[in-house]
Amino acid sequence: MQSDRPRRFTFLLLDRFTMLPFAAAIEPLRLANRSSGKTLYQWRLVGPAGDFATCSNGTRIMLDEGLEQDAPTDRDEVVIVCGGTEVAREATKPVLNWLRRKARGGASICAVCTGAWVLAVAGLLDGRKATIHWENHDGFAEAFPEVVLFRSVFVHDGNRLTAAGGTSSIDLMLHLIAQSHGDELAAELADQMLHTGIRTDQDRQRLSIPTRIGVRHPRLAAVIARMEANVEDPISPARLATDAGMSTRQLERLFRRYLNRSPKRYYMETRLARARNLLMQTEMSIIEIALASGFSSPSHFSKCYRAQYGSTPYRERGTGTATRLQQAAPLSPTAEI
Known part of the structure; x- marks a missing residue:
């Protein structure tokens, strides 16, 4: 045209x-x-x-x-x-x-x-x-x-x-x-522009999982992809292992060898990263964020969050940094701003 x-x-x-x-x-x-x-x-x-x-x-x-x-x-x-x-x-x-x-x-x-x-x-x-x-x-x-x-x-x-x-x-x-x-x-x-590959609307934003983690192991990448796709309803390590065609012990060894952490620890870090994004970018309540990140109770979520980031989600919500990032929450289209 x-x-x-x-x-x-x-x-x-x-x-x-x-x-x-x-x-x-x-x-x-x-x-x-x-x-x-x-x-x-x-x-x-x-x-x-x-x-x-x-x-x-x-x-x-x-x-x-x-x-x-x-x-x-x-x-x-x-x-x-x-x-x-x-x-x-x-x-x-x-x-x-x-x-x-x-x-x-x-x-x-x-x-x-x-x-x-x-x-x-x-x-x-x-x-x-x-x-x-x-x-x-x-x-x-x-x-x-x-x-x-x-x-x-x-x-x-x-x-x-x-x-x-x-x-x-x-x-x-x-x-x-x-x-x-x-x-x-x-x-x-x-x-x-030295833009060697024109991407289309079918291309995804992020690097592939093997590139991101620096490991080219297809079964490990497949397990991590399932973890990332199931944050709200976490899948047990035993089920992840079975679906990937290996034993739970083999899955443990795979994560230890390539990522220096257990599958459970890696999954927890993935869920907490999502929770932190929601905490900083929305006005969702702490319990809503906990549930959206696969935690059954706010107290368990708070305990895990503090262990990972050194502060509780409640306290972080009140800091200047969290308040500033939190302003990415939606505003009423007709509100006086």
């Missing part, structure tokens, strides 16, 4: 947005214009402050305009919400209203990194497929059950697009460029 008119991209830079996904989204547009010898794309930077936005790394980016100066929505426009740390603080009434107005005007609405959180707060992902950075996945899934969440690098659902963060923005933009101007141009741009 080609058009003689340049397609317009509007980047909404929220305060403390992450630099890498933003740069990875805007550079393919520049390179597309350069490689084609035509102005295929135009872009502008907007933000709530109107003058500049500050990245999570402290860098300031000058904006073209504020939200109140926005031009009429073009149905061919793509709005890209660039999120970062403490993203829920940026889901203010002006931002939410601006996004809803853009959606009503027919613009495609996109988010990179944690920007999907703001789209969900605005109600723009209800009943839609979406993705978010794997670190925020559990909290997002609990906060927005109406969103069909995937662990893909990016998701394209009609006029809603989400990319998980990091270099996934490159893959999403190459996907859009290929749709409009062909696979050959997209491949040329990937070559320019």
Whole structure:
């Protein structure tokens, strides 16, 4: 699908947005214009402050305009919400209203990194497929059950697009460029950026389990995959061993040899990591977090959590760090913020 008119991209830079996904989204547009010898794309930077936005790394980016100066929505426009740390603080009434107005005007609405959180707060992902950075996945899934969440690098659902963060923005933009101007141009741009493998919406965000743990043992990887997929309802080591075609003693030896811990200990660490994410990213109660992480009682959960992290979940919820991270909890789309 080609058009003689340049397609317009509007980047909404929220305060403390992450630099890498933003740069990875805007550079393919520049390179597309350069490689084609035509102005295929135009872009502008907007933000709530109107003058500049500050990245999570402290860098300031000058904006073209504020939200109140926005031009009429073009149905061919793509709005890209660039999120970062403490993203829920940026889901203010002006931002939410601006996004809803853009959606009503027919613009495609996109988010990179944690920007999907703001789209969900605005109600723009209800009943839609979406993705978010794997670190925020559990909290997002609990906060927005109406969103069909995937662990893909990016998701394209009609006029809603989400990319998980990091270099996934490159893959999403190459996907859009290929749709409009062909696979050959997209491949040329990937070559320019030394992006040796263009990922699709079928590719997952994280490294494979063998790569992550540094061990290429298929049966060990299979057991760990089952652990990660069954956090809320843990499977006993005996059942894991039987299903993997080995004895419990063999499973114990396998974990000791390659991971220097027992299967039970590894499983516990996996469950506690999920609990910590939920504690920091949502307003779920401690008992809800305990149950979602496979613990039958808050007291047992608290005891295990303290042994792992040196603080109880109750106390950590009250610290400045937890309170700050906790602001990733959902906000009412119509609330005064």
